[in-house]
Amino acid sequence: xxxxxxxxxxxxxxxxxxxxxxxxxxxxxxxxxxxxxxxxxxxxxxxxxxxxxxxxxxxxxxxxxxxxxxxxxxxxxxxxxxxxxxxxxxxxxxxxxxxxxxxxxxxxxxxxxxxxxxxxxxxxxxxxxxxxxxxxxxxxxxxxxxxxxxxxxxxxxxxxxxxxxxxxxxxxxxxxxxxxxxxxxxxxxxxxxxxxxxxxxxxxxxxxxxxxxxxxxxxxxxxxxxxxx
Numbered sequence: 001x002x003x004x005x006x007x008x009x010x011x012x013x014x015x016x017x018x019x020x021x022x023x024x025x026x027x028x029x030x031x032x033x034x035x036x037x038x039x040x041x042x043x044x045x046x047x048x049x050x051x052x053x054x055x056x057x058x059x060x061x062x063x064x065x066x067x068x069x070x071x072x073x074x075x076x077x078x079x080x081x082x083x084x085x086x087x088x089x090x091x092x093x094x095x096x097x098x099x100x101x102x103x104x105x106x107x108x109x110x111x112x113x114x115x116x117x118x119x120x121x122x123x124x125x126x127x128x129x130x131x132x133x134x135x136x137x138x139x140x141x142x143x144x145x146x147x148x149x150x151x152x153x154x155x156x157x158x159x160x161x162x163x164x165x166x167x168x169x170x171x172x173x174x175x176x177x178x179x180x181x182x183x184x185x186x187x188x189x190x191x192x193x194x195x196x197x198x199x200x201x202x203x204x205x206x207x208x209x210x211x212x213x214x215x216x217x218x219x220x221x222x223x224x225x226x227x228x229x
Contacts, residue, residue, distance in 0.1 A: 003030040008211040023091055025187075025214045091216045093170040094188040102162035103170055109159050117150045167191060167218065178202060179209040187214040194219055 003011060011029040012022040020032055095103075116132040119142045132153060135142040142149045167173050171191035176182060177198055185192070192215050194206055200223050210217050 003033055023187075023214060026212050028214075091187050091191075091214055093191075095170045099162060099166075099170065102160045103166065103168070106159045106163045107168070113157055114151050116153045119150075121150070171216065171218070173218065176206060179205040182206065182209050182213055182215060185213070185215055187216070191216045191218050193217075200224075 006014075008026050008029065011026065011033065014033060015022045015029060018033075018036055020036060022029070024032075118127045118130055118133050119135040119140065121128045135152065137143065142152065145152075165172070169191070172189055173193050174181075174185060174190050175193050175195055177195045179202070182192065192206070192210055194203055194217065198206070204223050204225075207217060207220065207223075
């Protein structure tokens with residue numbers, strides 16, 4: 001079978017059916033599939049012979065109901081096929097134990113951290129929608145740490161330094177604006193975040209190139225192909 005003519009999404013689907021890992025570049029996926037075919041061809045013919053099936057008595061009617069339930073489960077799984085085609089690169093980072101413990105500690109620290117709000121956010125609706133800013137003014141109740149006021153962002157709320165700047169999954173985020181920027185990235189440690197100003201044409205090229213290199217796109221989205229796209 002000519003695996004070179006298939007896309008990365010189709011290759012990963014074949015690997016999932018055979019119970020093989022789906023990480024890596026396109027060349028790795030093709031090698032993994034070809035090696036799997038070699039092992040099946042070398043299997044002895046005795047194991048491939050079908051065993052005679054036993055006749056099922058007509059009284060076992062409950063099994064038929066279970067079969068219908070399993071078919072319903074497959075129909076539910078079919079709803080996620082579009083999602084699988086959309087998210088083809090599901091690469092996970094390769095982390096050491098120290099980084100994993102640092103990410104876990106940062107997650108626990110974030111749960112205890114209060115939500116920093118802007119001064120007078122409860123009085124003006126426009127201020128409640130904006131981000132945090134340092135309070136100023138001689139008569140500022142928030143700056144003077146008066147009670148019932150929102151806490152200010154301080155040095156003591158800083159997270160563990162080992163996990164600083166990392167995505168919650170453990171990847172190091174790299175912002176890209178062209179497909180050429182993906183060359184040289186490490187799929188085991190780095191993940192791609194496409195710039196907000198990138199159009200659909202370049203975004204589609206970045207998706208295809210990321211699938212070839214096995215890179216994960218953090219802000220991947222479905223593109224409506226219109227016109228010459």
